[in-house]
Amino acid sequence: MAVIIKSTTPFEGQRPGTSGLRKKVKVFQQPGYLENFVQSVYDVIGDFSGSTLVVGGDGRYYNKEAIQIILKMAAANGFGRVLVGRDGILSTPAASCVIRKYEAYGGLILSASHNPAGPDEDFGIKYNIGSGGPAPEGVTEAIFARTENISEYKILEVDDIALEKIGVTQIGEMQVEVIDPVTDYAELMQSIFDFDAIRELLSGDFRMAFDAMHAVTGPYARVILEEMLGAPDGTVINGIAMDDFGGGHPDPNLTYAEELVDMMYGEHAPDFGAASDGDGDRNMILGSHFFVTPSDSLAILAANARLIPGYTDGIAGVARSMPTSAAVDRVAERLGIDCYETPTGWKFFGNLMDADKVTLCGEESFGTGSSHVREKDGPWAVLFWLNILAVRRVSVEEIVKEHWMLYGRNYYSRHDYEGVDAVAAEEMMAYLRSRFEKLPGNNFGERIVKACDDFSYTDPVDQSVSSGQGIRVLFEDGSRIVFRLSGTGTEGATVRIYIESFEHDPERHGMDAQEALSDLIEAAAIISRLQEFTGRSEPTVIT
Numbered sequence: 001m002a003v004i005i006k007s008t009t010p011f012e013g014q015r016p017g018t019s020g021l022r023k024k025v026k027v028f029q030q031p032g033y034l035e036n037f038v039q040s041v042y043d044v045i046g047d048f049s050g051s052t053l054v055v056g057g058d059g060r061y062y063n064k065e066a067i068q069i070i071l072k073m074a075a076a077n078g079f080g081r082v083l084v085g086r087d088g089i090l091s092t093p094a095a096s097c098v099i100r101k102y103e104a105y106g107g108l109i110l111s112a113s114h115n116p117a118g119p120d121e122d123f124g125i126k127y128n129i130g131s132g133g134p135a136p137e138g139v140t141e142a143i144f145a146r147t148e149n150i151s152e153y154k155i156l157e158v159d160d161i162a163l164e165k166i167g168v169t170q171i172g173e174m175q176v177e178v179i180d181p182v183t184d185y186a187e188l189m190q191s192i193f194d195f196d197a198i199r200e201l202l203s204g205d206f207r208m209a210f211d212a213m214h215a216v217t218g219p220y221a222r223v224i225l226e227e228m229l230g231a232p233d234g235t236v237i238n239g240i241a242m243d244d245f246g247g248g249h250p251d252p253n254l255t256y257a258e259e260l261v262d263m264m265y266g267e268h269a270p271d272f273g274a275a276s277d278g279d280g281d282r283n284m285i286l287g288s289h290f291f292v293t294p295s296d297s298l299a300i301l302a303a304n305a306r307l308i309p310g311y312t313d314g315i316a317g318v319a320r321s322m323p324t325s326a327a328v329d330r331v332a333e334r335l336g337i338d339c340y341e342t343p344t345g346w347k348f349f350g351n352l353m354d355a356d357k358v359t360l361c362g363e364e365s366f367g368t369g370s371s372h373v374r375e376k377d378g379p380w381a382v383l384f385w386l387n388i389l390a391v392r393r394v395s396v397e398e399i400v401k402e403h404w405m406l407y408g409r410n411y412y413s414r415h416d417y418e419g420v421d422a423v424a425a426e427e428m429m430a431y432l433r434s435r436f437e438k439l440p441g442n443n444f445g446e447r448i449v450k451a452c453d454d455f456s457y458t459d460p461v462d463q464s465v466s467s468g469q470g471i472r473v474l475f476e477d478g479s480r481i482v483f484r485l486s487g488t489g490t491e492g493a494t495v496r497i498y499i500e501s502f503e504h505d506p507e508r509h510g511m512d513a514q515e516a517l518s519d520l521i522e523a524a525a526i527i528s529r530l531q532e533f534t535g536r537s538e539p540t541v542i543t
């Protein structure tokens with residue numbers, strides 16, 4: 001078993017985006033491409049010799065091949081042990097859980113999250129640090145800088161390692177330990193939630209459905225919901241994980257989780273419906289004929305946290321990404337705890353959680369989580385809701401409507417324009433920036449623009465500054481429009497427009513969000529000249 005040093009030259013554009021490096025599978029399959037990125041990670045993360053690395057992915061096409069490369073390179077670079085999920089599987093929150101539990105040096109997670117999978121689709125990789133969370137910007141920037149001047153990588157010349165069975169294999173100086181992907185995570189969930197109460201709920205008339213979208217949460221949901229909590233067989237739909245996710249788009253939203261949505265709005269709709277995404281970090285929550293926006297869900301979890309065994313002592317604080325609605329801010333105010341507004345992307349929550357400044361955090365993009373791990377966590381959010389329902393014994397719709405009565409309703413919607421010409425999208429953003437001085441004072445219908453800016457964040461823990469995080473148009477009545485370009489797409493640009501207004505009057509809580517926001521939606525088109533720049537008049541996805 002010899003360590004081979006192969007000379008290589010940099011590949012262009014290996015800059016990790018919002019959630020690591022995401023590219024088409026074909027890009028990753030180029031000889032040396034993955035190796036360059038992995039070596040760049042190993043080169044900049046410090047002295048890990050003899051320590052433990054966690055490796056796993058969402059099981060998408062190219063997962064297995066990538067893991068073999070990563071393991072052989074880990075051995076050649078001096079790791080002492082790698083913990084890898086059986087068959088190379090670990091959901092993103094489970095990987096975070098394993099990194100923390102076994103005090104690993106860090107982990108490599110293979111996923112392109114909710115993006116479709118298959119030979120012509122997407123693949124991705126990201127490095128998580130010892131706290132279990134995504135590497136902070138300083139580290140991802142260092143990785144990127146290294147990819148630009150890398151000249152060689154190290155790999156152990158050895159046969160592929162068997163990953164189908166639990167057990168330990170020695171390769172070179174390193175141990176490869178294959179672990180059950182579900183066990184540690186399920187134990188953590190059991191330590192947070194009242195499994196007896198949920199079991200009792202599920203044994204009565206209450207009916208639920210969980211859509212795993214043929215992605216990584218299938219095995220997790222079957223073990224936790226059906227085996228441990230006694231939900232009837234068949235509660236988990238699309239539960240067989242496939243390397244192309246069944247040809248679908250495993251993004252749990254009203255557009256892509258079609259089967260679940262049809263069921264929840266059908267004649268015999270279950271009481272509770274939930275879905276998770278490709279790598280298990282996102283969640284969508286539905287009641288019978290009722291959709292809970294992710295922003296409302298975060299606020300409701302925060303307001304009800306004391307009902308959950310893991311949070312009976314209360315929560316330290318909350319955080320949300322800037323484009324997420326301010327619903328949780330109102331809960332924080334009432335609870336007398338801090339609320340932080342961060343840029344988009346989970347990595348910004350890590351420092352706040354490590355410093356015990358926040359317990360719960362979330363994003364409008366179907367991501368919710370807490371300090372139990374350092375990733376957003378789909379099944380955790382589902383169990384949180386089930387635990388609340390088991391205690392309160394009212395419907396999802398009643399919980400949400402009561403919440404609005406108490407706190408007011410934040411009408412909210414996100415419009416995505418996918419596959420837009422990248423140059424046109426940048427030009428539109430530049431145009432918007434050029435209008436910062438001119439817009440304040442202008443009115444759009446009843447609403448008057450108060451201020452415009454490009455969101456900038458100073459991390460309260462390490463004082464690092466992240467600027468250019470999204471253009472905000474803030475109105476005098478508290479409503480707002482946010483424009484940003486996605487950092488996770490792999491084709492062209494995705495323009496995201498986030499629209500929000502606040503309604504205190506319960507008489508006006510029953511509107512459809514698109515209707516309630518229609519004047520702001522129109523204003524967004526006028527302010528950005530979206531159609532002129534991009535040729536688009538209708539969004540690809542509305543949430």
Ligand code: G16
Pocket residue numbers: 018019112113114277281282321344345346363364365367485486487488489496
């Ligand atoms: C999108 C969402 C973000 C989220 C990110 C990563 O980013 O808008 O809120 O943090 O995906 O999510 P995941 O890890 O589930 O892929 P962007 O940059 O495309 O807007």
